[in-house]
Amino acid sequence: MGTRNLDRMPKTWSLRSSRPNFIWIAKCMNCGRKSPVPVGKMLERFGEKEILMRAAMKLKCDGCERSGADVYQGELPDPAPGQSMF
Numbered sequence: 001m002g003t004r005n006l007d008r009m010p011k012t013w014s015l016r017s018s019r020p021n022f023i024w025i026a027k028c029m030n031c032g033r034k035s036p037v038p039v040g041k042m043l044e045r046f047g048e049k050e051i052l053m054r055a056a057m058k059l060k061c062d063g064c065e066r067s068g069a070d071v072y073q074g075e076l077p078d079p080a081p082g083q084s085m086f
């Protein structure tokens with residue numbers, strides 16, 4: 001049994017795969033802007049074993065420049081934004 005719930009939370013390596021027709025999306029907690037998660041950059045910056053939510057809190061929004069995002073698998077935003085969040 002885990003010592004803390006953190007052990008059971010998704011880690012950044014989860015970003016390597018997603019459901020068919022879904023991508024990983026980061027949604028700004030401040031302004032609600034959505035962008036595709038820059039998976040390669042995140043793995044480079046945080047490694048594969050960081051807790052996904054914790055890494056997401058460090059993403060910076062292009063729109064409002066605040067940090068903190070929800071990361072989840074979702075269908076492609078329509079229209080897809082040209083910029084990624086970071």
Ligand SMILES: [Zn+2]
Pocket residue numbers: 028029030031032033061062063064065066
């Ligand atoms: Zn924002």
